[in-house]
Amino acid sequence: MWEQYAAALPANAWNWSAVWRRNYMAWRKAALASLLGNLAEPMSALFGLGFGLGLMIGQVDGISYIAFLAAGMIATSAMISATFETVYGAFARMHAQRTWDAILCTELTLGDVVLGELAWAATKAVLAGTGITIVAAALGYAAWPSIPYALPAIALTGVAFASLAMVVIALAPSYDYFVFYQTLFLTPMMYLCGAIFPVTQLPIALQRVAEALPLAHSIDLIRPAMLDRDASSVGLHVGVLCIYTIVAFVVSALLLRRRLMR
Amino acid sequence: MLGGVEAAPISRRTIAMKPAPVTPTDRGGEDVSNVAIDFTAVKKSYGQKVVVDQLSFTVASGECFGLLGPNGAGKSTIARMILGMSSPSAGKITVLGEKVPARARLARKRIGVVPQADNLDLEFTVRENLLVFGRYFGMTAKDVEKITPSLLEFARLESKADARVTELSGGMKRRLTLARALINDPEILILDEPTTGLDPHARHLIWERLRALLSRGKTILLTTHFMEEAERLCDRLCVLEAGRKIAEGPPHALIDEQIGCPVIEVYGGDPNELCALVKPLAQRTEISGETLFCYAPDPEQVLARLRGRTGLRVLQRPPNLEDVFLRLTGREMRD
Ligand SMILES: Nc1ncnc2c1ncn2[C@@H]1O[C@H](COP(=O)(O)OP(=O)(O)OP(=O)(O)O)[C@@H](O)[C@H]1O
Ligand SMILES: [Mg+2]
Numbered sequence: 262m263w264e265q266y267a268a269a270l271p272a273n274a275w276n277w278s279a280v281w282r283r284n285y286m287a288w289r290k291a292a293l294a295s296l297l298g299n300l301a302e303p304m305s306a307l308f309g310l311g312f313g314l315g316l317m318i319g320q321v322d323g324i325s326y327i328a329f330l331a332a333g334m335i336a337t338s339a340m341i342s343a344t345f346e347t348v349y350g351a352f353a354r355m356h357a358q359r360t361w362d363a364i365l366c367t368e369l370t371l372g373d374v375v376l377g378e379l380a381w382a383a384t385k386a387v388l389a390g391t392g393i394t395i396v397a398a399a400l401g402y403a404a405w406p407s408i409p410y411a412l413p414a415i416a417l418t419g420v421a422f423a424s425l426a427m428v429v430i431a432l433a434p435s436y437d438y439f440v441f442y443q444t445l446f447l448t449p450m451m452y453l454c455g456a457i458f459p460v461t462q463l464p465i466a467l468q469r470v471a472e473a474l475p476l477a478h479s480i481d482l483i484r485p486a487m488l489d490r491d492a493s494s495v496g497l498h499v500g501v502l503c504i505y506t507i508v509a510f511v512v513s514a515l516l517l518r519r520r521l522m523r
Numbered sequence: 524m525l526g527g528v529e530a531a532p533i534s535r536r537t538i539a540m541k542p543a544p545v546t547p548t549d550r551g552g553e554d555v556s557n558v559a560i561d562f563t564a565v566k567k568s569y570g571q572k573v574v575v576d577q578l579s580f581t582v583a584s585g586e587c588f589g590l591l592g593p594n595g596a597g598k599s600t601i602a603r604m605i606l607g608m609s610s611p612s613a614g615k616i617t618v619l620g621e622k623v624p625a626r627a628r629l630a631r632k633r634i635g636v637v638p639q640a641d642n643l644d645l646e647f648t649v650r651e652n653l654l655v656f657g658r659y660f661g662m663t664a665k666d667v668e669k670i671t672p673s674l675l676e677f678a679r680l681e682s683k684a685d686a687r688v689t690e691l692s693g694g695m696k697r698r699l700t701l702a703r704a705l706i707n708d709p710e711i712l713i714l715d716e717p718t719t720g721l722d723p724h725a726r727h728l729i730w731e732r733l734r735a736l737l738s739r740g741k742t743i744l745l746t747t748h749f750m751e752e753a754e755r756l757c758d759r760l761c762v763l764e765a766g767r768k769i770a771e772g773p774p775h776a777l778i779d780e781q782i783g784c785p786v787i788e789v790y791g792g793d794p795n796e797l798c799a800l801v802k803p804l805a806q807r808t809e810i811s812g813e814t815l816f817c818y819a820p821d822p823e824q825v826l827a828r829l830r831g832r833t834g835l836r837v838l839q840r841p842p843n844l845e846d847v848f849l850r851l852t853g854r855e856m857r858d
Contacts, residue, residue: 264625268607272628279658286655287646359642365608366636367659367707370628522608523569 269518270372280364280377281384284350288385299389303338307331307393310457322459324488331397332484333456335411336418338393339386340476343419344447346382347426348439354378355430361521371521375514379423386419387412397487404489414482421475421502424509431516450476455484475505558617559584559711559742560605565614567600567766574600575766578614584710587733587743589753589774591844592763593852598746599639600766602715605744606631619710632660635704639715639746641696643688649675649699650684653706660707667706677732678702694725701732711742718752730755750844760844764852774844781850782842784820789829791836801825811849818842 271277288295311327321329354360364374394411397403429442451457453467454477460468471477478498485492492498560582567575575597582588590598603609605618607627616623618630644652650671657667675681678698683691691699697717704712717733718726726749733756737743747753753760754774762770762777770777784806789797794815798808804825807818819825822839829837 265610268624268627276661279655279661282658283644283655286651287644290646358645359638359640360644362638363642363644363656364659366606366631366634366638367656368628368632368661369659522610 266515266518268370268372268522269514270370271376272368272370272373276369276373277377277380279369280374281380283360284378284381285384296388296392299338299342299385300392302341303334303389303393304396306337307334307397325402328397328402328488329459329484330457331393331402332487333451333480335390335393335397335415335487336454336476336479336483337451337456339390339415339418339479340422340447340450342389343382343386343421343423344426344443346385347378347423348430348433348442349436351378351382351427352430352433352436352439355517355521365521371518372514375427375510375517379420379427379510382423382426383416383419386422387416390415390418394487403487407486407489410486411483414479414486417499417502417506418475418479418483421479421506421509424506424513425475427513428509428516431513431520450474453477455480475502478502556620557583559586559619560588560744561615561617562601563615565604565611565616567597567604567609568612573766575604575611578763578766578768580761580768580771582711582742582744584742585737585740586758587737587745587756589757589760590744590746590763591748591750591753591760591848595765596763597766598763599715602636602639602713602744602746605713606634606636632707633710635707635709635712637697637700637704637712637714637717639719641700643696643699643703645688648685648687649680649691652688652699653703656703657706662706670706674702674705677705677735679728692725694721694728697721697725697729698732701729705736709741711744712736714743714745716746716748718747718749726752750848754844762848762851769851770847777847778842778844781847782818784818784842785822786840786842786846787817787819787822787825788838788840789815789817789835791834792832797829797835801828804828809849816846816849818846 307327307330311330315326315330318326320326361371361374365371391408391412394403394408394415398405398408426442429439433439453463453471454460454474455471456476460471460477463471478501482492482495482498484490558581562578562580565575565578566573578597578601580588590601592598600609604611604616605623607624607630610624618627619633621627621630623630644655647655653671653674654664654667671684672681675684678701680695680699680702683695688696688699701714701717714733718729721729730752733743733745737756743756745753745756757774759773760771760777761768770781772780789801790813794810794813797815798810801815801817801819802808804821805817805819809816809818817825826837826839829835
């Protein structure tokens with residue numbers, strides 16, 4: 262009975278790395294274009310909103326608006342990179358390109374493949390998040406010494422959202438469904454979770470909702486790090502993100518097993 | 524790595540005329556190490572639809588076992604079940620001594636697969652495809668580099684090592700998929716329609732490569748629509764229809780058993796009229812389109828009766844697997 266589900270779990274602690282390396286090899290061939298594409302959008306949001314709105318808003322939480330926004334854009338871009346890599350990249354490898362089919366004929370299990378894809382999507386999130394962090398720091402909107410603290414938070418954000426997106430691709434019949442995920446879940450989350458304005462601006466009921474959403478916890482980890490402030494409830498934020506990651510990983514692996522190994 | 528395999532555990536049939544039936548019982552009864560794949564009463568259904576029904580067969584190690592059947596007969600489903608990529612609804616599957624699907628991962632270490640649809644990595648070159656695939660078996664880049672030349676030579680792709688997969692012809696892609704399947708030096712090869720869509724030249728090249736693998740002692744499970752392919756390569760065949768086994772045995776035994784006499788094909792006249800004419804002289808006749816198939820133990824009599832009629836094209840030939848297949852899965856089955 263238990264053995265039935267073995268295929269949905271990673272076989273060991275290192276098999277996934279073969280999948281990560283395959284994706285890395287493919288990405289390397291177009292790395293520059295991919296990096297530019299990943300950074301362009303959050304950068305334009307940062308500068309557009311930051312300078313434009315910053316003029317009208319002045320200070321937020323005792324800092325300039327653009328410095329406030331930087332952490333929000335870092336978390337959001339990590340979220341978006343991990344999600345897009347999963348719903349477009351991984352979905353193509355599962356569906357149209359049949360790359361997963363080929364891998365599942367080898368020593369790897371479906372769990373190994375899913376883990377490798379999550380690790381890869383998280384890597385892309387780290388690349389995007391780090392890129393903005395460095396630009397923000399170079400312009401003086403973030404504290405250099407805090408970058409090492411922000412990195413693990415960005416990585417955790419990446420895995421959490423990659424896992425959630427994995428559930429989405431396990432259920433989606435085609436690409437068309439990803440738009441719903443983006444417009445109904447990701448975009449509202451960006452507004453609710455304190456990426457663009459402080460959560461305290463929201464009605465209390467929505468603040469409660471935000472507390473349950475993963476992006477809010479990412480931002481609560483990344484922003485203090487960026488601004489070199491003391492973070493509070495680090496354990497809680499990390500814990501919530503870990504729970505999202507693990508639950509979504511297990512659910513997605515089981516759903517994918519049902520979808521692919523009929 | 525390709526050359527390092529011991530001689531085949533069983534002597535292979537070299538001349539097609541003399542079938543050497545290879546069943547596990549021929550070689551020492553219960554010796555399980557001789558059994559590569561075993562299906563016992565396997566059933567697979569999707570909802571109400573039964574796709575594989577009470578199927579039992581055994582593939583001995585070193586033999587080439589063919590699965591034959593029309594579209595939708597369940598061949599690919601069987602291949603997927605062997606790999607643990609699909610779970611049987613009932614029955615028992617053992618592959619290389621491992622229970623499948625529970626321990627399929629361990630079995631897959633020792634299996635190479637050529638799937639029905641190519642799934643090479645289009646973003647990569649030939650060489651990179653081998654490297655990436657080797658890593659899925661825990662090989663290092665060094666391990667893969669060491670065997671790449673021999674794999675490329677085997678697949679006759681030496682000159683294409685650094686070409687992207689998108690630049691390869693269909694036959695080359697198929698050969699690369701075969702080379703990729705050999706990267707882990709497998710004991711069993713699962714080949715799902717390895718030559719479908721290839722031109723005759725490309726097909727012959729694959730056949731020759733497969734025979735080389737058999738002579739190195741590899742076990743092959745092959746699905747195909749080509750009777751000639753099955754007849755040439757397979758020691759034993761299993762003919763399937765709608766997931767059920769309808770015949771099993773060495774190709775020549777099946778031909779003897781099911782047909783057993785020369786075949787005369789006649790076309791160019793009214794097949795129904797011709798049929799009435801020769802029926803008394805034939806063991807069995809069949810009309811397929813405009814062609815009359817006449818299965819006659821004494822073909823001379825039939826030829827004599829047709830002589831003098833103008834405009835007829837008459838061909839006398841030995842029976843082949845095509846005749847068996849038509850008889851087993853064709854009109855006759857449903858009569
Ligand atoms: N995931 C699935 N869900 C429902 N039915 C399926 C599924 N996979 C296969 N089938 C059905 O099972 C039957 C056998 O399919 P299979 O692919 O094994 O046939 P096949 O012998 O390989 O055919 P072909 O010669 O066309 O490759 C078909 O009727 C097919 O529609
Ligand atoms: Mg098939």
